[in-house]
Amino acid sequence: MINTVMGEIKKSELGVVSSHEHIFIDMRKCVDITGDEPQCFYDKVSCENRAEVFAKPYAILDNALLDEYDLALKEMEYFKKSGGQTIIDCTPDEIGRDPLLLKNVSEESGINIVLGCGHYYKKAHAPYVKDATVDDFAAEMYKDITEGVGNTGIKAGIIGEIGTSEPFYDDEKKAVRAAGIVSAKTGKAIHIHTDLYCENGYEIVDILTKEGASPERICIDHIDVLLRPDYIKDLLNMGVYVEFDNFGKEFYVSEKTRFAYDLERIKLLKQLIDEGYGKKILICNDICLKTMWRSYGGQGYAHILETVKYMALENGIDENTYMSMITENVAAFIE
Numbered sequence: 001m002i003n004t005v006m007g008e009i010k011k012s013e014l015g016v017v018s019s020h021e022h023i024f025i026d027m028r029k030c031v032d033i034t035g036d037e038p039q040c041f042y043d044k045v046s047c048e049n050r051a052e053v054f055a056k057p058y059a060i061l062d063n064a065l066l067d068e069y070d071l072a073l074k075e076m077e078y079f080k081k082s083g084g085q086t087i088i089d090c091t092p093d094e095i096g097r098d099p100l101l102l103k104n105v106s107e108e109s110g111i112n113i114v115l116g117c118g119h120y121y122k123k124a125h126a127p128y129v130k131d132a133t134v135d136d137f138a139a140e141m142y143k144d145i146t147e148g149v150g151n152t153g154i155k156a157g158i159i160g161e162i163g164t165s166e167p168f169y170d171d172e173k174k175a176v177r178a179a180g181i182v183s184a185k186t187g188k189a190i191h192i193h194t195d196l197y198c199e200n201g202y203e204i205v206d207i208l209t210k211e212g213a214s215p216e217r218i219c220i221d222h223i224d225v226l227l228r229p230d231y232i233k234d235l236l237n238m239g240v241y242v243e244f245d246n247f248g249k250e251f252y253v254s255e256k257t258r259f260a261y262d263l264e265r266i267k268l269l270k271q272l273i274d275e276g277y278g279k280k281i282l283i284c285n286d287i288c289l290k291t292m293w294r295s296y297g298g299q300g301y302a303h304i305l306e307t308v309k310y311m312a313l314e315n316g317i318d319e320n321t322y323m324s325m326i327t328e329n330v331a332a333f334i335e
């Protein structure tokens with residue numbers, strides 16, 4: 001059975017799932033402030049200044065905040081209209097997890113929402129994290145999954161996204177180890193945020209499996225910003241899932257750090273499917289910016305059911321295979 005914010009559901013009730021999203025999030029503490037900010041930095045995002053964040057998503061700080069309930073509901077409606085039924089919300093506490101608000105969204109929209117747990121990367125950590133032990137982290141997550149978050153009674157259904165950076169900090173390693181322990185104990189799946197340009201996936205899988213987590217319950221996220229087929233295949237050969245979760249993000253900060261374009265992601269996806277890896281790939285948008293919402297001119301949560309799907313079919317991925325990545329694959333991944 002799968003824990004959702006509205007209670008347990010059967011795997012067969014998941015339907016079309018976006019495997020990693022954020023409905024409410026506050027990433028502002030993760031934005032580096034250098035003193036060299038553009039003039040618009042403290043403005044509110046609007047249609048007039050949207051162009052400022054096309055290349056650099058944090059040129060406006062407000063872009064890192066999703067906190068509008070009515071708009072969130074509207075976004076769910078778009079997702080539902082395109083065939084979406086379930087969203088896995090991977091927001092850790094440190095960046096705005098709000099179980100009660102998500103429960104309201106689920107109740108009003110009819111979209112199943114699976115809640116995450118655990119710690120994000122170092123930049124977001126609260127001071128107590130430094131002194132906490134692996135067992136402390138494991139106890140927090142175990143409680144979130146088995147009893148519920150705080151006194152809400154709302155249970156987490158997935159572990160993560162657990163944050164890691166480059167370099168991979170000791171405090172983050174504690175959280176990863178704890179995730180492995182709790183997954184081994186509960187059978188819950190784990191989402192791991194990796195730095196966009198690093199290859200820490202090897203070490204992460206090693207830590208998690210040493211703690212008893214099954215590779216079948218591990219997903220290495222964000223492997224589609226810098227496309228490295230060999231790294232991706234190495235991870236897949238370790239038996240874990242990889243997630244193409246940046247559909248809709250095509251930022252050109254600089255040539256060295258530019259985000260792959262959706263079409264490039266699809267072409268690599270086709271190649272991986274042809275090589276027999278299709279069952280271990282998840283796809284989604286990992287929405288974490290205002291401008292990704294339709295209300296702010298973005299493609300919204302339905303992007304993977306609209307343009308991305310069209311792109312996939314046009315590039316030779318058959319519809320059944322494509323749809324299985326947002327249905328069967330996710331159902332096989334989570335418990």
Ligand SMILES: [Zn+2]
Pocket residue numbers: 020021022090161286288
């Ligand atoms: Zn995320």
